Amino acid sequence: xxxxxIDAIITCTCPPPTAITMEAVGYRLVKSTPMLDIDFHSHAAxxxxxxxxxxxxxxxxxxxxxxxxxxxxxxxxxxxxxxxAGVAEIPLNISSGPYLTQTSGxxxxxxxxxFNILGNASIVKVFP
Amino acid sequence: xxxxxxxxxxxxxxxxxxxxxxxxxxLFLGKKESQKYICLAVPSRESDSRFMCAPVLDPIFxxxxxxxxxxxxxxxxxxxxxxxxxxxxxxxGYLLNKISSPPAEWFPDRQVFARSHNVEYRGFSAxxxxxxxxxxxxxxxxGRWDAKDLSTFPDLFTDSYSFLYALNNSVAAFRASVRxxxxxxxxxxxxxxxxxxxxxxxxIPRTHRVSIQGMNYNSPGEITLSxxxxxxSQISGSIDEFNNNLDQVHDAYKLLHDxxxxxxxxxxxxxxxxHNEDDVSFVERATRxxxxxxxxxxxxxxxTLSGGNWIVSxxxxxxxxxxxxxxxxxxDTGKAVL
Numbered sequence: 001x002x003x004x005x006i007d008a009i010i011t012c013t014c015p016p017p018t019a020i021t022m023e024a025v026g027y028r029l030v031k032s033t034p035m036l037d038i039d040f041h042s043h044a045a046x047x048x049x050x051x052x053x054x055x056x057x058x059x060x061x062x063x064x065x066x067x068x069x070x071x072x073x074x075x076x077x078x079x080x081x082x083x084x085a086g087v088a089e090i091p092l093n094i095s096s097g098p099y100l101t102q103t104s105g106x107x108x109x110x111x112x113x114x115f116n117i118l119g120n121a122s123i124v125k126v127f128p
Numbered sequence: 129x130x131x132x133x134x135x136x137x138x139x140x141x142x143x144x145x146x147x148x149x150x151x152x153x154x155l156f157l158g159k160k161e162s163q164k165y166i167c168l169a170v171p172s173r174e175s176d177s178r179f180m181c182a183p184v185l186d187p188i189f190x191x192x193x194x195x196x197x198x199x200x201x202x203x204x205x206x207x208x209x210x211x212x213x214x215x216x217x218x219x220x221g222y223l224l225n226k227i228s229s230p231p232a233e234w235f236p237d238r239q240v241f242a243r244s245h246n247v248e249y250r251g252f253s254a255x256x257x258x259x260x261x262x263x264x265x266x267x268x269x270x271g272r273w274d275a276k277d278l279s280t281f282p283d284l285f286t287d288s289y290s291f292l293y294a295l296n297n298s299v300a301a302f303r304a305s306v307r308x309x310x311x312x313x314x315x316x317x318x319x320x321x322x323x324x325x326x327x328x329x330x331x332i333p334r335t336h337r338v339s340i341q342g343m344n345y346n347s348p349g350e351i352t353l354s355x356x357x358x359x360x361s362q363i364s365g366s367i368d369e370f371n372n373n374l375d376q377v378h379d380a381y382k383l384l385h386d387x388x389x390x391x392x393x394x395x396x397x398x399x400x401x402x403h404n405e406d407d408v409s410f411v412e413r414a415t416r417x418x419x420x421x422x423x424x425x426x427x428x429x430x431x432t433l434s435g436g437n438w439i440v441s442x443x444x445x446x447x448x449x450x451x452x453x454x455x456x457x458x459x460d461t462g463k464a465v466l
């Protein structure tokens with residue numbers, strides 16, 4: 001049902017019961033334009049090392065930001081400079097899958113397997 | 129390029145709080161007892177999990193978290209820099225390796241602010257207060273604003289806000305933190321009051337301070353301030369009294385001011401004043417009168433924080449009147465409406 005095997009997570013309920021499907025948009029940095037499927041992989045799917053203070057469910061979410069300007073800051077971090085091709089805007093709703101907006105203005109999104117990300121997301125900013 | 133220096137003692141830090149996690153952890157907070165370390169992922173040919181860590185002072189870290197400085201400034205605030213490897217955790221934590229001259233590419237760009245964090249910082253507890261709900265308030269502006277107006281208006285507003293906030297927040301811990309400020313100043317007049325308002329401001333929890341949330345400079349335009357609704361309403365109420373009954377408010381001020389001056393209660397500190405019961409009786413009556421006329425509703429709280437001393441309370445109220453009058457004069461130009 002979900003794009004990533006979050007049903008297999010046993011350490012917590014995933015997605016959390018507080019996740020919602022109200023209409024919204026989220027922004028994500030992508031490494032190529034046109035976008036590729038891998039641009040929307042979670043940290044878990046990318047095989048990154050999970051920090052001790054984040055749970056597996058969050059680690060298996062697709063990380064989005066509510067505001068474009070927050071992503072511009074990410075682009076200025078030493079290991080991420082020059083890595084990105086642009087910013088994609090993703091519509092969030094009942095068909096895209098549940099998400100949780102954190103107080104930091106960040107969105108944890110668990111895409112449904114049935115949701116065609118590449119067909120619904122659009123590039124809203126291209127980096128030179 | 130990286131020069132390692134000899135360590136006198138090995139220091140280890142614990143992983144405390146992820147702050148940015150994008151393509152793996154990019155920024156986290158480490159800790160050694162109460163010392164905070166900001167740790168930033170850096171490119172390295174030797175390891176994919178290398179971080180540069182800078183010990184940071186609490187007030188500077190707070191400034192960063194409240195977006196008053198960027199990440200570059202936070203790291204540069206530290207004289208010492210270290211590197212750690214996130215893959216090399218020991219039982220004691222992560223070993224800090226001192227570096228004297230990190231490569232330029234290890235630093236972030238300017239204008240990377242805390243708004244880019246995507247994991248919550250758990251170190252702030254919600255400030256305690258009663259009846260101090262914080263909300264955005266639009267202040268309508270008009271006319272032509274000089275650059276000086278942009279500093280004058282917030283300064284005048286912030287002084288009045290700091291004073292009333294201190295009197296409104298009755299949480300015991302906050303009261304204890306501001307009580308000393310009311311005692312500390314000699315209240316001889318003039319410059320002795322300048323630090324009073326700054327000190328009060330410094331005690332307000334950061335999320336309760338006046339902050340500019342938005343600005344639309346047009347005629348008419350708008351400045352959106354985040355502030356306590358209770359305090360803003362009290363300032364606004366007093367400004368209305370100035371608007372409607374300026375002569376009466378000013379007469380009440382003159383009565384108290386001139387009466388205290390005549391009794392030689394103004395130019396000297398409280399310890400230097402030789403006063404009698406008649407002096408105190410006059411000051412109490414005239415202070416109560418001024419408080420009513422300027423719709424100042426916190427006289428009991430002011431008296432309590434002033435240790436029950438009417439002369440100190442009167443001096444502080446006179447000082448507050450002068451600040452409020454300056455704010456009224458600014459608003460009276462029509463450039464802003466509370």
